[in-house]
Amino acid sequence: MTSYAMTRVASGIRMLLAAFALAAFAFFLIGPLLNLVLWSVAERWYTPYKLPVTFGTRYWEQVFRPTGDAMASLATSVWIAVLTVIVALALSIPAGYALARLKLPVRSLFMILFLLPQAFPSVAIYINVARVFYQIGINGTVFAVVLVHAAHGLVYSVWIAAAAFAAVDKDLELAARNIGASPLKTFTSVTLPLAAPGIVASGIFVFLESLDEFTGTFFVGVPQVTTLPLLLYNAAQGGNYQVASITALILLVPSVLFMLFIERFLRADVLAKVGS
Amino acid sequence: MSLSQRQLALLLIAPGFALVAALFLYPLCFSLVSAFTGPEGGFSLQAFAKAWELYSGDVVFTVVIVVASCLLTALLAIVIAGTLTLGENRYIVGTLRALYRWPLFIPFIVAAQCMRTFLAKNGLMNNSFVAMGLMEPLQAVSFLDWRGIIATFVWKQMPFVALLLAGALAALDRATLEAGRNLGASRLRVLVELALPQVMPQLLVALVLSFVTMLSVLSVPMMVAGSQPTMLTVDMAFRINAYGDYATANALGVITYLISAGAAIIYLKRGMAKEGTP
Numbered sequence: 001m002t003s004y005a006m007t008r009v010a011s012g013i014r015m016l017l018a019a020f021a022l023a024a025f026a027f028f029l030i031g032p033l034l035n036l037v038l039w040s041v042a043e044r045w046y047t048p049y050k051l052p053v054t055f056g057t058r059y060w061e062q063v064f065r066p067t068g069d070a071m072a073s074l075a076t077s078v079w080i081a082v083l084t085v086i087v088a089l090a091l092s093i094p095a096g097y098a099l100a101r102l103k104l105p106v107r108s109l110f111m112i113l114f115l116l117p118q119a120f121p122s123v124a125i126y127i128n129v130a131r132v133f134y135q136i137g138i139n140g141t142v143f144a145v146v147l148v149h150a151a152h153g154l155v156y157s158v159w160i161a162a163a164a165f166a167a168v169d170k171d172l173e174l175a176a177r178n179i180g181a182s183p184l185k186t187f188t189s190v191t192l193p194l195a196a197p198g199i200v201a202s203g204i205f206v207f208l209e210s211l212d213e214f215t216g217t218f219f220v221g222v223p224q225v226t227t228l229p230l231l232l233y234n235a236a237q238g239g240n241y242q243v244a245s246i247t248a249l250i251l252l253v254p255s256v257l258f259m260l261f262i263e264r265f266l267r268a269d270v271l272a273k274v275g276s
Numbered sequence: 277m278s279l280s281q282r283q284l285a286l287l288l289i290a291p292g293f294a295l296v297a298a299l300f301l302y303p304l305c306f307s308l309v310s311a312f313t314g315p316e317g318g319f320s321l322q323a324f325a326k327a328w329e330l331y332s333g334d335v336v337f338t339v340v341i342v343v344a345s346c347l348l349t350a351l352l353a354i355v356i357a358g359t360l361t362l363g364e365n366r367y368i369v370g371t372l373r374a375l376y377r378w379p380l381f382i383p384f385i386v387a388a389q390c391m392r393t394f395l396a397k398n399g400l401m402n403n404s405f406v407a408m409g410l411m412e413p414l415q416a417v418s419f420l421d422w423r424g425i426i427a428t429f430v431w432k433q434m435p436f437v438a439l440l441l442a443g444a445l446a447a448l449d450r451a452t453l454e455a456g457r458n459l460g461a462s463r464l465r466v467l468v469e470l471a472l473p474q475v476m477p478q479l480l481v482a483l484v485l486s487f488v489t490m491l492s493v494l495s496v497p498m499m500v501a502g503s504q505p506t507m508l509t510v511d512m513a514f515r516i517n518a519y520g521d522y523a524t525a526n527a528l529g530v531i532t533y534l535i536s537a538g539a540a541i542i543y544l545k546r547g548m549a550k551e552g553t554p
Contacts, residue, residue, distance in 0.1 A: 018368050026375055027404070032390035032431065033378070035400040039393055048413065050403040091295060094288035102285035110289060117300045121491040121536055123509045124529020127516050128303035128310070151299035154292060212383035215494045218513070229385045229495075236389055236499055245393070248386040255381040 033252075039245035059242035070247060073231040080145050080227060081210040087150040088157040088206045093199065096161025097187070114158045117151060122215060130219040140224035148216040153206035160205070164198025165191065208258055212251060311526040323527035330511075330524070335531060337505040341422055342490045342535070345429035346483050352434045353479075357441035358467040362453070380435040384428075388499040391428040395419040395500075424500040425507070429490050437482040444478035445471055480543050487539045491532050508532050 039045070040059065042052030063070040098104050099111065117125070129148060133139040168191050176186040192199075214229040221227065226234075228251055236244040279287070314320025328335075356376050363369040379387065394400050397418040405411040419427065448471060456466040472479075497507040508528050515525040 032394040035393040036390045047398045091292040095292040098285040098288040103281045104285040121532040124307050125303045128306045214385045248389045259381045
């Protein structure tokens, strides 16, 4: 064999190995999701059968029945997530502006403070929050869950809002001030609209975090508040794999959409300013 | 009345600060005080003695799982990010780019439910191996124990670490890497000796964040691996829900703070050693 042919064979083998590794990777990445889909349409599935014995949409109908648990949980989850976004943005727009534009004493300490809840293992925090909430009688209420979700989401909303405000061109604000706009008018008609895409992105992030949150709700919301993740947990622990899988698929939709479109929401110039 | 800029800034940040103080700083202090207080009040290490007596095995189990998951995540993320940056076959790079991010925003509880079915004795993984003739049906074993927890953590955190790493690699000076290639270094060598040392800080940040996240997750150990041994998060929830035993639960909590502090110190030490070298 010529050396040219040997190189061709060698590169062919490498190609084959790479393709095989990629296929194995795809199997472990997609396999678990595929199993979830299979369980959601399996009416009967037991060993030794490798695939469901009967397929059907019976459990989908059960889950999507207007009076079913899942619809109520979905409504609770979305309601909590909307309230969480409102609370988080109401707190983080002023805080983000102060961090980005004003002379704030101990600025970096404040930045770290908002990061801290993410930097500590959270279970030990939540059990004590639940204890305090229990003492003041708000455990098991939507209000309590919203507070916990908002505190958790604040790091994203504050940091991204600060980055979004920092990315706004200062000259535009100065121009508005020069033609006689008040500081408040400048903020509402120049700074805020220009920072809006980043703030919307942080709102979406907070919404998703709230929708997916399990641990905090588990300690603070139980047993009165049943969000979708708690419904999933209860169904899974109760052995109802179909309802658990369908609930999981409902939770997957916003997550995957966000994954596909995150780059449209978060522009590079804002991302570059995060944490600075 | 007019406010100075500093006063205005403090006023604007106050509500957000209040929420974090009430729902993070206060409970954090509370957990520390509770862990170090004895049954009759006063300073005591009794809660730690009890926690260690009952759960020392789970402390080791938790550390081993989290460290192993981080190492595997790092390895996989390096391979993925390296292929994305230095890969020459555009079909492979394109497929990988389209694939690897899927678990990025999937909630842990959904990942746990996926893995619970996928890794079971009769799950899709074993069934596929049997169907492909790689394994006899009788050889099938359940992976729903420490292996399942590690698999779920790696599956979930790998895209996050790979995304940050790929971003950092893409920002590197291409000329250095090309020069290495031109001098005859293999792609693996360029990745390990030229590219990786330059993006170590980003990789370590991503890994420390993943480390703390894994220490905080309750759903995965609860759903993927049922009984003993289990992770400290599950033990804490059990102490509270079954006995209302806050002292021991908070002592376990302080142990998890110490474990995550260990990771943070390793990270900071490395950062300082870097700055110290001329």
